[in-house]
Amino acid sequence: MAATKAATLRLIVAALLLIAAAAADTYTNHTVGGDAGWFFDSTTNKTSADYSAWAANTTFNLGDYLIFNTNTNQTVIQTYNKTTYSSCIIDDALDDDTFQYDGGRNEFGSAMTIDVALTIEGTQYYFSDASDGEQCQQGMAFEVKVGHGLGLPPSLNQPPPPAYVPPPGSANDEGHSPPATVANTPPSSNHAIITGASFSVSVLLGLISLLV
């Protein structure tokens, strides 16, 4: 009996090590459009890749990143609002469902790489609103369905910053519309999510304590 127990323990420890090793590296960075990147040719009005087909052929999970290899002639807008996505512009977008990622530069044609972490499960949308939405209308747009996968890694599972409180005396500008966009920071989730690896480890530790 003692020998069986020891053998079982060794098996469990081996399984535990295997799971830790397998889970450690399972988040994926997806380069949008593959080698073609995220570009629009304003002479031919053509996108450098078929982004809808690319996204439909890719599996996205929490903790993955989208990597946009692009330049400042394109923008990267992330939205959770299908109306905003379909409109191809962000003039009426809401601060809490639409985010603009950019390099903070104004000149045309400067290379930039934009990394977007996928931190919320479900459907989200991306487009370029450059040229008053024309790039988006011509195909600079795609939809992503984010699955749970391993859940958020601890590095992305930070609580959001505290809500902005307007200073006293600035409360009576209700007639003003909010700024067209949009926070520069990606949304983050404060759900307590443990990763697949740490979950498996705690389950197996529980099994071990039952055995010994």
Ligand SMILES: *[C@@H]1O[C@H](CO)[C@@H](O)[C@H](O)[C@H]1NC(C)=O
């Ligand atoms: C994925 O991209 C993020 C953000 O740039 C980076 O921190 C991370 O190291 C990358 N992971 C891999 C496996 O390349």
Ligand SMILES: *[C@@H]1O[C@H](CO)[C@@H](O)[C@H](O)[C@H]1NC(C)=O
């Ligand atoms: C590209 O689109 C613009 C604006 O809609 C139009 O003026 C131009 O003729 C188009 N060019 C080509 C090559 O289709």
Ligand SMILES: *[C@@H]1O[C@H](CO)[C@@H](O)[C@H](O)[C@H]1NC(C)=O
């Ligand atoms: C889908 O992805 C696979 C594997 O990455 C690739 O071989 C295939 O060409 C892709 N299909 C399309 C339509 O992009």
Ligand SMILES: *[C@@H]1O[C@H](CO)[C@@H](O)[C@H](O)[C@H]1NC(C)=O
């Ligand atoms: C989506 O965005 C539009 C503006 O583009 C806004 O009018 C609408 O209220 C938003 N929908 C939701 C569900 O927040």
Ligand SMILES: *[C@@H]1O[C@H](CO)[C@@H](O)[C@H](O)[C@H]1NC(C)=O
């Ligand atoms: C960027 O856009 C400007 C203005 O439309 C154009 O002159 C330039 O050729 C573009 N650069 C690149 C690298 O696409």
